[in-house]
Amino acid sequence: MSAIEIEIEAPATEALVEVNTLHKHFPVPTSFLSRERPVVHALNGVTITVERGEAFCVVGESGCGKTTLGRAIIGLISPTEGRIKFAGERIDQLSDEARKPFRQRMQMIFQNPYASLNPRMTVQETLEEPVRFHRPGLSRDDVRAQVDQVMRSVGNDPSWGRRYPHEFSGGQRQRISIARALMVDPEFIVADEPISALDVSIQAQVLNLMMEARAERHLTYLFITHDLSVVEHFATRVAVMYLGTVCELAPAAELFAHPRHPYSQLLLSAIPKMDGSTVTHHESPGEVPSPINLPSGCVFHGRCPHADARCKREVPALKQFAPAVSVACHGVEEGRI
Amino acid sequence: MALLEVKDLRVEFPSRHGVLTALRGVSFFLNAGERLGIVGESGAGKSMAAFAILNLVSAPGRITAGQILFEGRDISNFTDTQMRAIRGNRISMIFQDPMMTLNPVLTVGVQMVEALKAHSSISDYEAKRISIDKLREVAIPSPESRFDAYPHELSGGLRQRVVIAIALLTDPAVIIADEPTTALDVTIQAEILALLLELCRNHDMGLILITHDLAVVSQVTQRVLVMYAGRIVEEGVTRTIITDPHHPYTHGLIAALPQQNKPGEPLNQIPGTMPSLDAVPPGCAFHPRCEFADSRCHEELPELRPIDGSGVACHHAERLRELKQGATE
Amino acid sequence: MSAISTFLQSDLLYRFRRDRVAVVSFIVLATFVLAAVFAPLIAPQNPYDPMQIDIMDSELPPVWQEGGDPRFVLGTDHQGRGMLSTILYGMGISLVIGVFAVLLQAFIGVSIGLVSGYMGGRVDAFFMRLADIQLSLSTLMVAIIALAVFQAAFGNELYEDLAIIMLILVIGIAEWPQYARTVRASVLAEKNKEYVDAARVVGLPRMRIMARHILPNTLSPVLVISTVQVANAVISEASLSFLGLGMPVTQPSLGSLIHSGFEFIFSGSWWITMLPSIVLIILILSINLLGDWLRDALNPKLYRDE
Numbered sequence: 005m006s007a008i009e010i011e012i013e014a015p016a017t018e019a020l021v022e023v024n025t026l027h028k029h030f031p032v033p034t035s036f037l038s039r040e041r042p043v044v045h046a047l048n049g050v051t052i053t054v055e056r057g058e059a060f061c062v063v064g065e066s067g068c069g070k071t072t073l074g075r076a077i078i079g080l081i082s083p084t085e086g087r088i089k090f091a092g093e094r095i096d097q098l099s100d101e102a103r104k105p106f107r108q109r110m111q112m113i114f115q116n117p118y119a120s121l122n123p124r125m126t127v128q129e130t131l132e133e134p135v136r137f138h139r140p141g142l143s144r145d146d147v148r149a150q151v152d153q154v155m156r157s158v159g160n161d162p163s164w165g166r167r168y169p170h171e172f173s174g175g176q177r178q179r180i181s182i183a184r185a186l187m188v189d190p191e192f193i194v195a196d197e198p199i200s201a202l203d204v205s206i207q208a209q210v211l212n213l214m215m216e217a218r219a220e221r222h223l224t225y226l227f228i229t230h231d232l233s234v235v236e237h238f239a240t241r242v243a244v245m246y247l248g249t250v251c252e253l254a255p256a257a258e259l260f261a262h263p264r265h266p267y268s269q270l271l272l273s274a275i276p277k278m279d280g281s282t283v284t285h286h287e288s289p290g291e292v293p294s295p296i297n298l299p300s301g302c303v304f305h306g307r308c309p310h311a312d313a314r315c316k317r318e319v320p321a322l323k324q325f326a327p328a329v330s331v332a333c334h335g336v337e338e339g340r341i
Numbered sequence: 342m343a344l345l346e347v348k349d350l351r352v353e354f355p356s357r358h359g360v361l362t363a364l365r366g367v368s369f370f371l372n373a374g375e376r377l378g379i380v381g382e383s384g385a386g387k388s389m390a391a392f393a394i395l396n397l398v399s400a401p402g403r404i405t406a407g408q409i410l411f412e413g414r415d416i417s418n419f420t421d422t423q424m425r426a427i428r429g430n431r432i433s434m435i436f437q438d439p440m441m442t443l444n445p446v447l448t449v450g451v452q453m454v455e456a457l458k459a460h461s462s463i464s465d466y467e468a469k470r471i472s473i474d475k476l477r478e479v480a481i482p483s484p485e486s487r488f489d490a491y492p493h494e495l496s497g498g499l500r501q502r503v504v505i506a507i508a509l510l511t512d513p514a515v516i517i518a519d520e521p522t523t524a525l526d527v528t529i530q531a532e533i534l535a536l537l538l539e540l541c542r543n544h545d546m547g548l549i550l551i552t553h554d555l556a557v558v559s560q561v562t563q564r565v566l567v568m569y570a571g572r573i574v575e576e577g578v579t580r581t582i583i584t585d586p587h588h589p590y591t592h593g594l595i596a597a598l599p600q601q602n603k604p605g606e607p608l609n610q611i612p613g614t615m616p617s618l619d620a621v622p623p624g625c626a627f628h629p630r631c632e633f634a635d636s637r638c639h640e641e642l643p644e645l646r647p648i649d650g651s652g653v654a655c656h657h658a659e660r661l662r663e664l665k666q667g668a669t670e
Numbered sequence: 671m672s673a674i675s676t677f678l679q680s681d682l683l684y685r686f687r688r689d690r691v692a693v694v695s696f697i698v699l700a701t702f703v704l705a706a707v708f709a710p711l712i713a714p715q716n717p718y719d720p721m722q723i724d725i726m727d728s729e730l731p732p733v734w735q736e737g738g739d740p741r742f743v744l745g746t747d748h749q750g751r752g753m754l755s756t757i758l759y760g761m762g763i764s765l766v767i768g769v770f771a772v773l774l775q776a777f778i779g780v781s782i783g784l785v786s787g788y789m790g791g792r793v794d795a796f797f798m799r800l801a802d803i804q805l806s807l808s809t810l811m812v813a814i815i816a817l818a819v820f821q822a823a824f825g826n827e828l829y830e831d832l833a834i835i836m837l838i839l840v841i842g843i844a845e846w847p848q849y850a851r852t853v854r855a856s857v858l859a860e861k862n863k864e865y866v867d868a869a870r871v872v873g874l875p876r877m878r879i880m881a882r883h884i885l886p887n888t889l890s891p892v893l894v895i896s897t898v899q900v901a902n903a904v905i906s907e908a909s910l911s912f913l914g915l916g917m918p919v920t921q922p923s924l925g926s927l928i929h930s931g932f933e934f935i936f937s938g939s940w941w942i943t944m945l946p947s948i949v950l951i952i953l954i955l956s957i958n959l960l961g962d963w964l965r966d967a968l969n970p971k972l973y974r975d976e
Contacts, residue, residue, distance in 0.1 A: 066497075205615075
């Protein structure tokens with residue numbers, strides 16, 4: 005199989021997905037009598053643009069809001085504030101009916117292979133459903149041919165169609181989920197931790213599959229993950245998130261070579277390396293503060309070795325530093341870091 | 342004499358499909374204060390090996406052959422009463438998900454004191470003092486107040502520290518850690534691993550670290566076993582195994598990691614999947630996925646043999662070595 | 671064909687065959703059901719045909735006791751009807767009421783539970799409060815009131831004709847909250863699973879997701895409680911009949927047989943009330959044991975998938 009070269013720095017093309025100052029708050033269920041109404045601030049003013057053809061990665065630890073962002077973009081949850089546009093058209097306020105044409109252009113791959121397929125439907129039924137729904141005019145044979153074609157293209161045996169999800173391993177189920185996403189021939193795919201639940205050797209298979217699909221079908225990916233080694237390999241651009249805010253936005257190679265935001269630096273230094281070096285001991289355990297009571301000012305100031313008074317007061321804005329690199333940090337802006 | 346020695350361990354499960362063998366003759370040893378890693382994918386048997394040491398294999402599975410020598414005595418057929426003196430006392434175990442390990446309706450303090458009093462008759466006051474000391478040792482801030490906290494009041498990282506503290510209470514000779522950081526964020530993972538490393542050094546405690554993450558193993562352990570389909574396929578000094586693997590499976594596993602591949606290029610992948618317990622092929626279990634496999638691999642089960650200081654269970658390890666040497670020239 | 675062969679090779683059947691209690695219960699239950707279904711063919715006489723009954727045959731003991739008559743293996747009741755025949759017919763009526771009442775409960779309960787669980791919010795709150803109110807009123811109490819009123823209002827003759835339907839309606843409507851709650855709990859669990867999200871991302875409308883995706887995955891618990899509910903329905907009917915509010919004397923179920931035979935226990939004709947009681951107990955027991963086994967058999971399977 006010949007190597008498929010994918011351009012790492014895609015030339016500037018149209019913006020496919022635009023997210024503008026997105027906020028999402030979830031009320032925390034409390035008792036009827038309690039006076040407080042705590043709110044989980046999952047997203048706090050996120051602005052990103054995904055360009056056509058790129059593999060945009062959103063990376064961060066648990067509670068950073070990356071999954072919420074993905075779900076908001078794909079339309080599973082509606083934002084509290086802010087705008088989401090797809091190919092120039094606003095989609096966050098659409099009714100179900102008006103959203104339908106967009107559904108065919110944007111699809112999602114989920115994290116848990118054991119829960120993302122309906123256990124009571126055969127693989128064939130699961131794959132046929134999106135096609136039948138979006139193209140009701142197709143004949144039964146055409147639908148079946150389409151299912152066959154997509155299955156083969158992801159390396160699945162078409163005979164799997166008659167079987168039920170529980171007969172397959174995690175990796176195989178994930179490949180079926182990918183086939184389902186590709187059935188309607190979308191332009192854009194949100195992949196929420198698609199390989200985290202898989203074994204290491206299967207991760208490579210599925211990742212390769214996704215890269216191939218991207219090349220063959222000219223797909224654009226929003227890839228959500230916490231695994232930085234995958235990001236380094238797969239991404240064109242990366243957004244690092246912490247507590248619902250974007251800390252740094254940069255091309256992958258640039259981020260790994262010169263992380264600018266203190267959180268990006270912490271994250272990269274924490275990746276276990278295979279060079280035989282041992283783990284360094286950190287002085288005090290860093291804890292991610294709760295998204296219910298957001299820290300004032302910069303959300304990272306509690307763990308940041310460079311935080312000063314301004315950081316505690318003022319929320320830093322995402323500012324551009326170098327071509328294609330944006331950082332939300334007072335210290336970087338002031339030249340302190 | 343090794344602190345812990347496992348010889349030819351076999352664990353079998355009777356099922357409606359016949360007898361499933363989860364461990365097919367596993368042998369390894371652990372010296373006092375040594376850090377050993379067991380690496381493999383799900384279904385390889387690494388957790389099973391750990392459970393078997395502590396006689397925690399759930400029925401209907403059972404140890405059908407082999408010996409487990411701890412401090413010179415064979416504990417594989419100890420009664421439950423005898424095992425209780427060892428479990429949580431001389432050999433402790435920590436698991437992947439701290440929320441499952443800790444009882445959500447009891448405070449941290451109650452659980453720690455309970456663990457201490459199960460193995461020695463000390464006063465409540467003394468038990469509390471020791472517990473708070475241990476909490477401090479695992480770098481939990483304000484240990485006195487955390488002593489009275491409930492598990493859900495603590496973050497994931499703190500909970501795992503509590504679990505480690507509980508494992509340390511009786512100053513065990515060995516800690517077995519089964520995927521202790523898999524459920525944690527990467528920054529917390531780094532801290533927990535550093536903590537484990539320091540504790541092992543300070544207490545001269547042995548560690549068996551079970552994980553699927555080769556990078557984790559390379560940072561924490563001195564020696565490593567690579568398991569596949571219930572057998573050890575390669576073992577040796579961690580540094581050597583990671584930089585110069587001799588078994589095609591180990592080699593493939595490392596080559597498949599994104600950090601070993603050029604960005605944008607397809608990853609080197611191992612075709613196929615690990616066989617499930619009821620479908621283990623004869624001979625070498627890896628042969629259907631191996632580029633070096635021949636008829637001998639179909640028929641003959643390879644035993645571990647020494648190659649360049651590592652133990653390798655492969656008939657064609659020399660060919661792989663030649664290939665790698667050829668590639669570097 | 672493939673569905674049958676899948677079933678024959680399934681884990682469920684394998685575990686069934688290995689559990690002796692389940693197998694015995696199933697055989698007993700199947701025997702009873704078949705006997706009730708074929709009652710008109712196998713009963714020695716039709717106890718509801720006045721032509722076949724002779725009052726001179728009344729209160730004959732079972733054949734193994736002194737004074738027994740080989741024509742009536744289990745003896746006769748105070749009207750001269752053979753016990754075996756009345757029990758066979760009675761069992762049939764008990765089972766019909768049990769099964770149909772449960773079908774009605776299930777239909778109402780599953781629909782409400784599905785809508786309530788999926789929609790959430792006010793719809794959910796409304797239906798669940800309704801269910802709470804319904805549950806706080808005991809079925810028996812509601813049934814007694816409803817049936818007594820019906821009997822008084824429409825007179826005995828009309829009552830006799832409609833008794834079976836009335837019982838099915840009353841027991842059916844009274845017990846829907848059981849199903850609604852069970853289904854709602856399943857729906858809440860399934861709703862958050864990613865395959866539902868995937869269906870939403872495809873753009874499928876809500877009704878379709880509820881019916882095609884969520885409903886089939888909530889049916890296991892429904893099956894489990896159905897067995898117990900059938901048993902409960904039979905007992906409810908038996909209790910009502912014992913109190914005189916259930917099936918009329920001319921169309922007795924097991925419960926009303928027990929009721930009408932009760933006074934004769936003191937005069938020594940114990941078999942008139944005891945034999946239907948024993949049959950009722952065995953019937954309920956086998957349904958319950960089968961239900962217990964089913965609950966355990968279906969449960970670990972849910973975990974195995976994960």
